[in-house]
Amino acid sequence: MTSYLKRCIELIKMFLSAKTTATLTRRDNMTNFRRVSPKCPKCSGNQTYDILPQLPNELEDEIYLEELFYNGVSIGNTTYHCRTCNYTWKKYKGRKPYRDIKRIYCGIGGYPGPYYNVEINVDKRQVKHKTSLPEVNDIKIVGNLVTDKEIQWLLSQLYKCDLLNWAEEYFKPVLDGTSWNVRIEYSSYCEIKTGSNFFPEKWDEFTEAVSKISSGDFG
Template identity: 30%
Template sequence: MAINYKQCPNCNSRNVVNIIYGLPTHEAMKDAEAGKFMLGGCCVEMDSPDYHCNSCGNEWTKNEAIDRAYEKINRVIATVGGYFGPSYHVEIDLEAEEVSWSKSEGEGIWQPPITKPITDAEAKTFMFNLQWADLLNWKKEYPNPGVMDGTHWQVELVREGRNIKKHGDNNYPEGWDMFCTTIKELTGREFS
């Protein structure tokens, strides 16, 4: 998982605790005083924060942490295919607002990439769809040890901080079809 809910989006501190709502027991009050969590009161509203930073006092929701994690993505590099069939490679550069797509018919010989600009609206829709596909919560590997040939895929996220790589062999995360559809919509070309 690449979403760190307990890292402050304001100061990047990890000195963060959960905020607990409801009428606290005596034991819960002691735990709150010990700094194990923070009491948020009896009423929970739609936008009540889930986390509190002890370093700067910032508070945020789980959804804000998710949004921030996806905002850190600068580029998406994805490849899918197999030795005997076509393979596809795409690079989406969100900072330069352009996408590059190329295809190989096999044996590692790639066609020259086709590059096109993307609009701000297209980039936002793409990022929304990545969240919908739950890309950051995909496991690192999706192996299929019983199959030697077939379809292999890899996705690399170039982000602020560290890059994230995810890959698989004939095995896919739940959001894979949504991810492929999103690539096709953005590039106007095949990707699967």
């Protein structure tokens, strides 16, 4: 079973449970979708939550799942709010974190294809673009070197897309459709963003930047 189907089943079960359990509160519904929020950098309080871009003015752990289920939901968001002092902040701030990126892997596709995968090695200035059509067993891989100026342009575009502050997962329960993933590697750790039929706000700008740097289709 694919990870996408597993996720569909997980969300559907939770949705049905929320609809059929009379004692389930609005707060309970989103709790299992929460990620651990960090301490407030202003007051060091622990009463924090991550803000849902789809419903920015409501507490994420008090949102009823049905409000988001069919329209798409993002999980593991990176904009936080402190209930104690009302301070709001993002996980990443400014351009400096983008200069720490070592590699980026991204992929997108849906049945029956095509599927696109792009690997960007920032340090070596190497870009690899892969197109695959599983139905006809056709795979095309193109690699090229890019200039330092082009890499700096890419990092600037990623900053404008707010890539590092994307949520961990974007989900909309649609069979088939389009799945995507972005893996960002640093010196000692990595971050992974994934989605199924639901996308970050700046997704189009991101795909345009990836297409341009890789000289191939992406999206």
